[in-house]
Structure formats: structure tokens, C-alpha cells
Amino acid sequence: MFKHILKSLTGGPVTEAGPAPADPALAELAGKLEKAAKARLGRSLSIREVDAGSCNGCELEIHALNNPIYDLERFGIRFVASPRHADVLLVTGPVTRNMREALVRSWDATPDPKWVVACGDCAVDGGLFRGGYACIGPVNEVLPVDLHIPGCPPRPAELLAGLLALLETSDTR
Amino acid sequence: MYGEQPLFGLLNRIGGAPVADHGPWPRYRMTRDGWLQLIAELEGSAWSLLGLWGEPKEVYAALREDMSGDIAVVSLDCPQGRYPSLSPVRPSANRLERAAHDLYGLTAERTTDPRPWLDHDAWGVRRPLSDRPGAPSPNPGPYTFLSVEGEGLHQIPVGPVHAGIIEPGHFRFTANGETVVRLEERLGYVHRGVEGLMRGKPIAEAARLAARISGDSTVAHSLAFARAVEAALDVRVPPRAVWLRALMAELERVANHLGDIGAICNDAAFAFMLAEMSQLREAVLRAADLCFGHRLMMDRVVPGGVAADLPERGPALLLDLCAELRRRFPPLVTIYDGKASLQDRTVGTGVVATGLVSRFGAGGPVGRASGRGLDARRNPGYAPYDDLEFEVPVLTEGDVNARVWIRIREVEQSIALIEQIAKRMPGLPRGLDGTTPLPLVPLAAGQGAREGMSLVESFRGEILTWVRIEADGTVGRCHPRDPSWFQWPLLEAAIEGNIVADFPLCNKSFNCSYAGHDL
Ligand code: SF4
Numbered sequence: 215m216f217k218h219i220l221k222s223l224t225g226g227p228v229t230e231a232g233p234a235p236a237d238p239a240l241a242e243l244a245g246k247l248e249k250a251a252k253a254r255l256g257r258s259l260s261i262r263e264v265d266a267g268s269c270n271g272c273e274l275e276i277h278a279l280n281n282p283i284y285d286l287e288r289f290g291i292r293f294v295a296s297p298r299h300a301d302v303l304l305v306t307g308p309v310t311r312n313m314r315e316a317l318v319r320s321w322d323a324t325p326d327p328k329w330v331v332a333c334g335d336c337a338v339d340g341g342l343f344r345g346g347y348a349c350i351g352p353v354n355e356v357l358p359v360d361l362h363i364p365g366c367p368p369r370p371a372e373l374l375a376g377l378l379a380l381l382e383t384s385d386t387r
Numbered sequence: 388m389y390g391e392q393p394l395f396g397l398l399n400r401i402g403g404a405p406v407a408d409h410g411p412w413p414r415y416r417m418t419r420d421g422w423l424q425l426i427a428e429l430e431g432s433a434w435s436l437l438g439l440w441g442e443p444k445e446v447y448a449a450l451r452e453d454m455s456g457d458i459a460v461v462s463l464d465c466p467q468g469r470y471p472s473l474s475p476v477r478p479s480a481n482r483l484e485r486a487a488h489d490l491y492g493l494t495a496e497r498t499t500d501p502r503p504w505l506d507h508d509a510w511g512v513r514r515p516l517s518d519r520p521g522a523p524s525p526n527p528g529p530y531t532f533l534s535v536e537g538e539g540l541h542q543i544p545v546g547p548v549h550a551g552i553i554e555p556g557h558f559r560f561t562a563n564g565e566t567v568v569r570l571e572e573r574l575g576y577v578h579r580g581v582e583g584l585m586r587g588k589p590i591a592e593a594a595r596l597a598a599r600i601s602g603d604s605t606v607a608h609s610l611a612f613a614r615a616v617e618a619a620l621d622v623r624v625p626p627r628a629v630w631l632r633a634l635m636a637e638l639e640r641v642a643n644h645l646g647d648i649g650a651i652c653n654d655a656a657f658a659f660m661l662a663e664m665s666q667l668r669e670a671v672l673r674a675a676d677l678c679f680g681h682r683l684m685m686d687r688v689v690p691g692g693v694a695a696d697l698p699e700r701g702p703a704l705l706l707d708l709c710a711e712l713r714r715r716f717p718p719l720v721t722i723y724d725g726k727a728s729l730q731d732r733t734v735g736t737g738v739v740a741t742g743l744v745s746r747f748g749a750g751g752p753v754g755r756a757s758g759r760g761l762d763a764r765r766n767p768g769y770a771p772y773d774d775l776e777f778e779v780p781v782l783t784e785g786d787v788n789a790r791v792w793i794r795i796r797e798v799e800q801s802i803a804l805i806e807q808i809a810k811r812m813p814g815l816p817r818g819l820d821g822t823t824p825l826p827l828v829p830l831a832a833g834q835g836a837r838e839g840m841s842l843v844e845s846f847r848g849e850i851l852t853w854v855r856i857e858a859d860g861t862v863g864r865c866h867p868r869d870p871s872w873f874q875w876p877l878l879e880a881a882i883e884g885n886i887v888a889d890f891p892l893c894n895k896s897f898n899c900s901y902a903g904h905d906l
Binding site: 263264265266267268269270271272273274275276277278280281282283293295296297307308310311312313314315316319320341342343345346347348349366367369 | 505507509510511512515547548550551552553554555575576577578579580583584595596599600601602603605646662665666668669672682683685900901902
């Protein structure tokens with residue numbers, strides 16, 4: 215165990231900070247995001263994720279943002295447990311009618327100023343689930359959406375890019 | 388004695404009439420009397436209920452005789468919209484019956500629990516998939532939870548939105564001090580109406596919906612849908628497609644198990660393991676992306692074959708991945724095994740008895756950690772697994788620790804499977820110029836409606852998918868039954884007598900799908 219920890223400590227970071235040859239785009243993005251996060255906030259940005267009917271594919275990739283490779287926390291962006299501590303609601307899914315109320319309540323509980331990000335094709339336009347009796351469709355039919363991140367599911371790099379865009383454009387609020 | 392009769396003999400004797408164009412297992416249309424006799428038969432323990440689903444004027448159930456492995460579908464016409472409930476003899480039927488009621492308006496007579504399940508009075512319609520959908524109830528009351536009486540008991544409602552990046556569902560704990568006396572689940576929040584959306588869709592469109600039943604099992608659900616369609620239409624897919632499908636299925640299994648092992652340890656306050664496992668998981672997803680163009684391999688398994696083939700360097704890339712996993716995974720297993728504070732949390736926590744697992748027909752790590760060793764890759768079995776070497780690990784302790792170990796052993800087995808497949812993949816790769824066609828055959832609809840069923844092992848357990856393909860090639864009915872249906876109820880049992888604070892750990896060790904269950 216200690217040997218292993220020692221190895222992880224001395225083995226250098228696994229995070230793709232430097233220009234990792236496999237993913238130069240990610241490294242570039244990471245640099246930009248870091249700058250934007252500092253300029254815009256000088257503090258941390260807290261995200262509350264709300265699954266409003268996702269297939270859970272989007273959640274898997276949002277989870278990946280927390281792994282040491284994407285390591286979202288290094289930008290001061292972190293996921294929080296309560297909407298009361300959140301600046302951003304990150305919403306997935308085609309908003310099922312059974313989740314509508316809980317979603318609106320989460321939004322109500324989030325203090326101003328707040329941003330809503332619709333994550334994934336389902337949240338952006340209802341995806342394949344439009345038109346049934348069970349789904350409302352796009353998140354913006356229920357809440358004002360500040361940013362749409364398409365993809366099914368969006369890749370972690372696309373999620374990072376989306377959060378960067380949010381930081382860069384939300385200065386005015 | 389009936390209980391010792393093979394399934395088909397029994398069904399014939401109690402008046403079941405075989406139906407044409409149903410594959411690969413037979414379907415018997417039952418009389419009401421025969422259905423009642425079947426219920427009496429199910430009281431014995433020789434049978435597993437594999438699924439139960441509705442149609443506007445019919446109810447279906449799938450059964451397996453566990454000794455012989457014989458499988459059959461039975462159906463009963465219910466012109467009045469009523470049928471005798473299976474739940475008094477098979478508790479696992481109850482939630483499926485409640486779902487059939489909410490969607491199709493079928494009433495299960497003498498059911499053990501008639502409360503609504505998926506219908507939360509929010510759809511603006513009742514019985515949406517029945518012949519005559521109804522207006523919503525004018526004054527819907529609140530959902531009635533089971534009443535609990537006793538001194539010193541208090542209730543803790545949690546959800547539907549939970550702390551963390553988790554799917555939504557409601558849990559109501561009744562506790563005596565710190566100890567959980569009862570957990571009651573309420574699900575259905577992510578009901579998207581998948582079965583209704585599939586109805587009338589061309590096969591290819593329905594396949595895209597199947598791929599989104601539960602994102603973490605997208606390959607397995609796509610495979611289950613494809614195999615059910617192929618069984619209905621009697622389609623043989625090219626061998627290379629069969630092997631590519633297994634490759635994707637095993638990559639999916641490894642990725643999910645790695646994620647789960649890390650997440651379980653994290654909930655036992657050992658974040659180090661999550662960080663390590665999530666890196667391994669990421670390596671698997673990147674390999675999947677490089678090989679098939681999508682990290683989760685969504686929409687890559689399609690009826691008739693596959694929609695993506697390995698690039699030329701695919702096999703080498705996969706063998707590299709396996710080598711990396713073989714190097715990095717075992718030391719982490721050693722750490723798990725040797726960390727007393729971890730074992731302290733996982734050993735003896737959230738125990739599920741073998742009898743209960745059998746009664747509910749629960750599979751996957753939940754079943755295999757409690758002594759039920761069924762794995763659809765072996766029983767009933769499907770290609771190419773008959774041609775591959777692997778073991779199905781089984782433990783009997785039934786606690787969180789056992790569920791972790793089943794996943795550890797399955798990661799090892801799946802790595803070996805990926806290696807075998809990468810080395811022995813039949814057929815020609817696509818080639819640099821992409822001239823070799825994809826291993827995919829066209830589907831031709833039958834003369835009339837045809838029905839098919841499949842059983843496929845996802846990382847979570849056995850998926851059952853049943854379809855009826857109409858003569859015009861559209862999907863008349865599809866019922867995908869996620870393994871979670873038979874595991875969620877056991878979570879209620881597992882937490883009983885444990886402390887409330889251990890619930891996240893227990894829940895993670897099950898990792899049931901909300902989306903797959905709610906549909
Ligand atoms: S966008 Fe795709 S991955 Fe995300 S919830 Fe919808 S179907 Fe699932």
C-alpha cells in the first residue's frame with residue numbers, strides 16, 4: 215500500500231496538464247479554462263448536477279471530469295451536494311414529467327446569480343425522447359438555459375469546453 | 388409431481404397452446420385455468436420468473452425451469468383487462484405488474500401490492516399505452532408509503548434528487564435510532580416512456596432507443612434488442628459481428644466494474660481507490676473510442692450486425708490495454724484485500740440471503756455474491772462465448788465485500804476474454820481504404836408479425852428483451868427488462884438492520900440502474 219502511494223507520489227501527475235501527445239486539444243482547453251476560472255471568479259465555481267431523466271450516459275462522462283486525468287477541481291470547479299451551495303445547475307435528460315417538479319425545486323433552491331447548463335442532446339432538444347407522454351423535452355422549456363452542450367453523451371473534453379464558454383461569457387451577470 | 392416435470396411438458400398439460408413465429412424459445416397461449424395452475428406451480432422453487440409485461444389486452448410472462456434451463460413465454464388474453472396476479476407466489480412480479488397496470492391498464496387480481504409504480508400523476512394521461520388512455524385523475528392524492536408502527540421509530544425521506552452525481556429516486560427509511568428497520572423505494576422518476584416510443588418505429592430507430600435505456604449498459608441493451616429482433620426474423624449475423632459484439636460487451640463490463648469498485652471504496656471512505664480505478668476506467672473508454680469511435684460504444688451494436696469495425700491497429704491496441712490493466716489492476720486488488728479499515732466497512736455489511744436472491748431471480752454481481760451463479764453468457768448461452776474460455780465467479784457471503792470481489796474476478800475474466808477475442812477475431816478488418824464491408828446483414832420482415840426474445844448478460848446481470856416485429860418491419864411491441872428490476876427490491880432487504888450511514892455504500896455495491904428500471 216505505502217509502496218503504491220509512494221509510487222503515485224513520485225511518479226509525477228497523471229493529469230493531462232502539459233501537452234500530452236494523445237490529446238493536445240485537452241491540454242489547450244485546460245490552459246484556457248484555468249485562466250478563465252481565475253479571471254472570472256477568483257474563487258471556486260460550484261456545480262449541482264440534476265438528472266432530469268438521463269439514461270445515465272451523461273452522468274458517466276460528468277463523473278469522468280472528476281477523475282485525475284481531467285481533474286476538474288484544479289480549476290476551482292467542483293460538484294456540490296446541495297443546490298443551495300451551487301452557482302450552476304448542470305441538467306441532463308429530456309426532463310421527464312415525473313422529474314419536472316424536483317428540477318424546478320432545485321432551481322428555486324439555488325441562490326442568485328445562477329446559471330443553467332443543459333448537458334447532452336436530451337437536455338438540449340429532447341433527443342430521441344421528444345413527443346412522448348412522459349417527457350417535456352428540452353430543459354429550456356422548464357428553466358432559462360444559459361448554455362447548451364450537445365453530444366450523446368458529450369465527451370469530457372466537450373464538457374470542459376462548455377464550462378469554459380460559460381465562464382467566458384457569464385462575466386456580465 | 389408437477390414440480391419435477393420439464394417446463395414444456397407442464398405447459399402442454401395445463402392447456403398451453405404453442406404460438407407460431409416466436410423464437411428462439413416457444414410461446415404458449417394459456418387459458419385462464421392454465422394460468423391459475425401455473426401460479427400454483429410457481430409456488431415451488433424450481434422456477435425463475437424472467438419477466439412480465441403487458442399489451443393492451445394481453446399479459447405475458449417469461450419463465451425458466453432452473454434445473455433443465457428450459458425457457459418459455461406464456462401469455463394470457465385478458466379482454467376485461469384483468470388477470471390473476473403472480474405476485475403472491477413470486478414477489479419479483481409485483482413491480483412489473485404495477486408497471487403493466489400504469490402503462491396498459493391491466494389489473495393484477497389478488498396482487499400483493501396494487502399501488503401505482505411508474506405513474507406519478509404527472510403524465511396528463513392514465514394508462515398511456517392501453518387501447519383507451521384515460522383522463523388524469525382530477526385530484527391526485529400523495530403516494531401512500533407503507534405504514535410503520537412502533538415506539539421510537541422515525542422516518543427519513545431522501546430524494547428524488549440526491550447529493551452527488553446520481554440518478555434520481557426516492558428512499559424512505561424507517562429507523563430505530565441509527566438502525567434501519569425498513570427501507571421503502573419509490574422509483575419511476577426517470578420514466579421516459581421508452582416502450583411507448585418504440586411502438587411503431589422502424590427497427591433501426593427503435594435500436595437507437597434501446598441503446599439509451601441505460602447508458603452504462605448501452606452495448607448490452609443494444610445487443611439484447613438486436614438478438615431479439617434477429618430471433619424474431621430468423622437472421623444470422625456474420626461471425627465477425629458476433630465477435631465484435633462480445634468484444635464491446637466485455638469492454639463495457641470491465642469499464643463499469645472498474646468504476647464500481649472505485650466508487651464503492653470511495654463510499655467506504657477510501658478515495659485513493661476511486662482515483663486509481665477511474666484512471667483505469669478512462670484507459671478502457673479511450674481504447675473503446677479509438678476502436679469504435681465512441682467512448683461508451685453507443686449505437687455500435689445494431690440489428691443485423693455491427694455499425695463499426697475495429698481499425699487495423701485495433702487488436703494491438705486492445706492487447707496493450709489488457710497488458711496495462713494486468714500490470715496496474717492486481718496491485719490495487721492487493722491493497723483492497725489488505726486494508727483493514729476498508730474491510731471493516733464492507734465485510735458483513737448489506738447481506739442478502741441466497742434464498743432471497745433465488746426467489747427474486749436476481750443475477751449479476753448481486754446474485755453471484757449470494758450464491759446464484761447464473762450468467763446468461765453460459766445459460767442459455769450465446770455465441771461466441773461457447774468458443775471462449777472464462778469462469779463465472781460465485782461467492783456466498785452476500786455482503787458488500789462479496790459484491791466487490793465478484794467484480795474484481797469478473798474484471799480479470801473479461802480482460803482474458805478481450806485478449807482471446809483480439810487474438811482470434813474471425814473475418815477481415817475494414818482495411819485502410821474501408822473497402823471491406825461492415826459485418827452487417829440486411830433485415831427482411833416476415834409474412835406476418837413475428838416475435839423474438841433474447842437473454843444477454845450485461846455488467847449488471849441478465850437483460851431480457853422481447854419484441855414483436857410487424858409485417859411492415861416496424862416494432863409492434865418491445866419490452867426490455869433490465870436486471871435492476873430484480874435487484875432493487877433486494878436492496879431494501881440488504882439494508883435492513885444496518886445503520887443508515889451505510890446506505891450509500893450498500894446502494895453503490897448494488898449499483899442498480901434507475902433509467903433501465905424506470906424506462
Ligand atoms: S444525451 Fe445521450 S447520453 Fe445523455 S442522457 Fe440523453 S441519451 Fe443519454
